Amino acid sequence: MSALLEAAGLSKHFPARRGLFGGDHGVVRAVDDISFSIDNGRTLGVVGESGCGKTTTAKLVLGLETPTAGAIRFDGRDLAGLDAVGRRHYRKSVQAVFQDPFASLSPRMRISAIIAEPLITNEAVTATDVRRRVLELLDLVGLPQRSADLFPHEFSGGQRQRIAIARALAVSPKLVVLDEPVSALDVSIRAQILNLLRDLQDRLGLSYLFIAHDLAAVAHMSHEIVVMYLGKIVEAGDARTLARHPKHPYTQALFSAALPSHPEERREEVVLAGEVPSPLKPPAGCRFHPRCPHAMPRCAQAAPALIQVEGRMVACHLYGT
Amino acid sequence: MTAEPLLSLENLSTHYVSQQGSRVVRAVDDVTLSLNAGESLGIVGESGSGKTTLALTILRLLPPAARIVSGRLVFDGEDLRTKSDSEMRRVRGKRIAMVLQDPMASLNPLFSIGDQVGEPIRVHEGASRASAWQRAVGLLKSVRIASPEMRVRQYPHEMSGGMRQRIVGAIGISCGPRLLIADEPTTSLDLTIQAQYLDLLRDLQRRHALTLIFITHNLGIVARMCNRLAVMYAGRVVEQGPVARIFNAPAHPYTQALLGSLPRMSDERERLTAIEGQPPDLASLPPGCAFAARCPMAFARCAAEAPPEFTLGEGRTARCWLAAPATARAPLSAHAVGGEGGAHAEGIGG
Numbered sequence: 001m002s003a004l005l006e007a008a009g010l011s012k013h014f015p016a017r018r019g020l021f022g023g024d025h026g027v028v029r030a031v032d033d034i035s036f037s038i039d040n041g042r043t044l045g046v047v048g049e050s051g052c053g054k055t056t057t058a059k060l061v062l063g064l065e066t067p068t069a070g071a072i073r074f075d076g077r078d079l080a081g082l083d084a085v086g087r088r089h090y091r092k093s094v095q096a097v098f099q100d101p102f103a104s105l106s107p108r109m110r111i112s113a114i115i116a117e118p119l120i121t122n123e124a125v126t127a128t129d130v131r132r133r134v135l136e137l138l139d140l141v142g143l144p145q146r147s148a149d150l151f152p153h154e155f156s157g158g159q160r161q162r163i164a165i166a167r168a169l170a171v172s173p174k175l176v177v178l179d180e181p182v183s184a185l186d187v188s189i190r191a192q193i194l195n196l197l198r199d200l201q202d203r204l205g206l207s208y209l210f211i212a213h214d215l216a217a218v219a220h221m222s223h224e225i226v227v228m229y230l231g232k233i234v235e236a237g238d239a240r241t242l243a244r245h246p247k248h249p250y251t252q253a254l255f256s257a258a259l260p261s262h263p264e265e266r267r268e269e270v271v272l273a274g275e276v277p278s279p280l281k282p283p284a285g286c287r288f289h290p291r292c293p294h295a296m297p298r299c300a301q302a303a304p305a306l307i308q309v310e311g312r313m314v315a316c317h318l319y320g321t
Numbered sequence: 322m323t324a325e326p327l328l329s330l331e332n333l334s335t336h337y338v339s340q341q342g343s344r345v346v347r348a349v350d351d352v353t354l355s356l357n358a359g360e361s362l363g364i365v366g367e368s369g370s371g372k373t374t375l376a377l378t379i380l381r382l383l384p385p386a387a388r389i390v391s392g393r394l395v396f397d398g399e400d401l402r403t404k405s406d407s408e409m410r411r412v413r414g415k416r417i418a419m420v421l422q423d424p425m426a427s428l429n430p431l432f433s434i435g436d437q438v439g440e441p442i443r444v445h446e447g448a449s450r451a452s453a454w455q456r457a458v459g460l461l462k463s464v465r466i467a468s469p470e471m472r473v474r475q476y477p478h479e480m481s482g483g484m485r486q487r488i489v490g491a492i493g494i495s496c497g498p499r500l501l502i503a504d505e506p507t508t509s510l511d512l513t514i515q516a517q518y519l520d521l522l523r524d525l526q527r528r529h530a531l532t533l534i535f536i537t538h539n540l541g542i543v544a545r546m547c548n549r550l551a552v553m554y555a556g557r558v559v560e561q562g563p564v565a566r567i568f569n570a571p572a573h574p575y576t577q578a579l580l581g582s583l584p585r586m587s588d589e590r591e592r593l594t595a596i597e598g599q600p601p602d603l604a605s606l607p608p609g610c611a612f613a614a615r616c617p618m619a620f621a622r623c624a625a626e627a628p629p630e631f632t633l634g635e636g637r638t639a640r641c642w643l644a645a646p647a648t649a650r651a652p653l654s655a656h657a658v659g660g661e662g663g664a665h666a667e668g669i670g671g
Contacts, residue, residue, distance in 0.1 A: 187539075189599070219586050272516070
């Protein structure tokens with residue numbers, strides 16, 4: 001299988017300021033030296049709590065932030081080396097669907113104009129071609145053709161998310177970044193959208209970068225999962241293996257904190273003490289050690305490397321030498 | 322546990338009426354529920370199903386447009402519907418407390434934590450400011466906030482989201498209520514912080530013999546925290562009973578569909594069982610069962626006549642013709658069930 005997108009040693013640091021005119025006071029390492037890849041037609045799930053860097057990762061992939069260090073390769077080409085035409089092509093190939101379909105669709109535009117906008121700005125197409133494509137896209141996401149002439153307020157949340165998906169697909173992308181695509185929707189609507197996303201993946205061979213805090217949804221949708229904590233990848237591997245037998249103590253705590261799907265589902269509950277520390281002053285050594293139930297003296301001194309453990313990558317001193 | 326339930330609602334209805342009286346939204350319609358002391362009840366429903374209105378009805382904290390139009394509301398042997406506003410003020414915060422979803426919005430940014438946690442104690446028990454502060458320190462400790470002596474002097478912006486939510490919890494239990502209503506208490510929290518908070522609530526429930534009502538859209542919270550469940554759809558309780566029994570064998574097609582639509586960690590399924598269509602508009606409900614248009618098992622009678630609440634034994638009820646005694650059933654007919662992807666739903670004005 002060929003990698004569609006590869007991130008190698010990717011970092012994004014933001015300068016932190018104090019006060020109105022204060023100078024730089026350190027940096028926030030929002031994403032710190034992470035590597036991952038997304039294969040054609042596959043889904044990579046990213047999980048982690050607030051401040052873990054998953055949104056920054058999505059922005060880096062979308063080209064909305066430039067990495068401080070490291071590289072992203074798409075279809076084998078380094079993004080940093082692309083010329084204007086190459087960048088334009090990249091922007092077309094990577095599209096996004098965001099969390100809140102009430103905020104992401106302009107209330108003043110008709111659905112046809114919303115869906116056609118990326119098409120018109122990116123390609124030289126005739127008006128009749130645009131119309132034909134819009135109707136095709138509506139069909140693809142399961143909306144009736146008459147939707148084209150309506151406004152967003154005439155649709156429910158689930159239908160709006162279908163419109164947002166149609167817009168993302170307008171320029172035939174290869175990779176779609178899905179940032180919490182169902183968490184703003186009603187429970188009975190979520191399964192419709194998740195099913196639609198899977199069908200579209202099968203039909204169009206799309207790759208997804210799927211970001212969500214609902215671990216069961218991520219496990220259901222993803223082929224591989226990356227678990228992040230304070231800007232670092234702590235564990236990565238096959239979705240099913242990782243969800244069932246997490247190795248890193250943080251992954252174990254996170255998956256045990258996920259709510260059960262049945263009242264008789266009993267599992268070991270690992271309730272972590274404390275909260276995620278400030279990314280401005282991450283703990284030395286392993287960033288998870290102050291909250292880790294298995295912390296050892298060396299965890300405070302040396303950051304563990306990401307190593308291969310039983311078919312997945314884990315960054316923890318409990319494993320390896 | 323006493324024989325008399327702590328809270329009992331009988332055929333309770335709350336409607337929102339527009340100014341001209343032309344539009345009536347039946348937000349809570351004919352709800353019958355009872356809850357014994359020490360139990361924890363999960364009320365599950367989608368947005369607009371009436372679950373929050375039901376909570377506000379129990380507290381009589383409804384907005385001006387809403388009216389409790391019928392039914393009985395008995396708490397601890399007293400009919401709350403007949404109480405005056407000033408009598409209700411002595412119930413709220415003291416005997417029934419509520420924890421809201423957004424801890425940032427429920428704390429006042431201008432008052433110290435000590436003042437806010439101590440306020441109910443001063444109001445309900447007439448305690449002095451100094452002694453209320455003393456009690457606040459103890460309450461913060463009981464919600465596991467480190468160095469509470471320092472924290473009482475601080476302000477909400479100095480706390481993290483998880484701490485704020487625990488402070489709101491401390492305010493909730495400050496006067497030793499018998500019933501605590503938590504409305505989506507963890508939606509704004511991260512997973513590991515949510516686990517901490519649920520763990521804390523369970524601990525408080527044990528130590529203070531609290532009766533809990535969880536208002537949530539999340540069946541996982543119910544599975545972890547509750548022993549009883551009421552499922553609401555379009556203002557009505559469509560199914561209720563012991564949590565484990567409902568999860569094992571849901572009686573109402575809506576509950577079945579809801580449980581089937583949840584992704585699971587151990588999923589082998591390629592596709593989830595989606596519920597097609599949209600929830601109905603509460604201002605113009607169909608004459609029959611409100612779920613009929615989305616129900617895969619609907620038959621002719623469902624569209625014509627709303628099912629009453631059938632008793633299934635073991636404290637279970639369901640509002641579905643399929644749960645009726647066999648004589649009440651009619652043969653299946655070609656009742657329309659929507660096509661692909663909500664295309665037929667209300668938004669498109671077809």
